[in-house]
Amino acid sequence: MPENRTLSVADPGPLGLAAFALTTFLLSLSNAGILHGTGPNIVIPVALLYGGAAQFVAGIFEYFNRNTFGATAFVSYGAFWMAFASIFIIPGVAGALGPNSVGLFLLAWTIFTFYMMLGSFRLNGALTTVFILLFLAFAFLTIGAFGSSSMTTIGGYLGILTAIAAWYTSAAGIINSTAGKVVAPVWPYSKSA
Numbered sequence: 001m002p003e004n005r006t007l008s009v010a011d012p013g014p015l016g017l018a019a020f021a022l023t024t025f026l027l028s029l030s031n032a033g034i035l036h037g038t039g040p041n042i043v044i045p046v047a048l049l050y051g052g053a054a055q056f057v058a059g060i061f062e063y064f065n066r067n068t069f070g071a072t073a074f075v076s077y078g079a080f081w082m083a084f085a086s087i088f089i090i091p092g093v094a095g096a097l098g099p100n101s102v103g104l105f106l107l108a109w110t111i112f113t114f115y116m117m118l119g120s121f122r123l124n125g126a127l128t129t130v131f132i133l134l135f136l137a138f139a140f141l142t143i144g145a146f147g148s149s150s151m152t153t154i155g156g157y158l159g160i161l162t163a164i165a166a167w168y169t170s171a172a173g174i175i176n177s178t179a180g181k182v183v184a185p186v187w188p189y190s191k192s193a
Contacts, residue, residue, distance in 0.1 A: 055074045058074040113134050126187060138155070
């Protein structure tokens with residue numbers, strides 16, 4: 001009879017949140033109109049390799065931790081970043097998009113983020129803050145994609161705030177883990193991400 005072994009892994013949440021934060025920050029700087037010229041080009045490799053791949057890996061490890069929320073969030077948003085990068089690196093894709101394609105893409109992610117936000121209400125305040133800000137950012141970016149550049153700018157600034165909140169939540173996971181006590185509070189409801 002094979003023995004029943006469980007895989008013990010470190011908390012992948014801080015990695016997933018850090019990858020999400022950095023990539024969101026860079027794209028949001030572009031959406032807010034702060035990153036100009038060739039600067040937005042840096043978003044694509046970061047979206048593919050850090051926002052995409054690192055989050056995806058973090059999500060797989062969340063499955064081993066039996067964390068349905070974390071697994072769903074990190075695998076999904078990792079795939080979001082890989083899909084986003086693919087639009088620009090697969091020849092012909094960007095040019096073949098219809099006038100509402102980006103808006104519909106963002107609308108779908110707004111819907112997904114809405115119910116993930118609802119799920120975050122049972123986790124901790126820091127994570128809930130990330131998801132509220134992310135939902136608002138996606139909502140404004142969606143409206144912006146349908147023709148309102150001022151809404152895209154607002155969405156960009158909301159994305160910057162989202163990144164800051166995600167970095168804080170990631171840092172809290174690292175700091176609290178290494179300190180062995182709560183140094184950076186996440187205002188728990190029931191458990192951390």
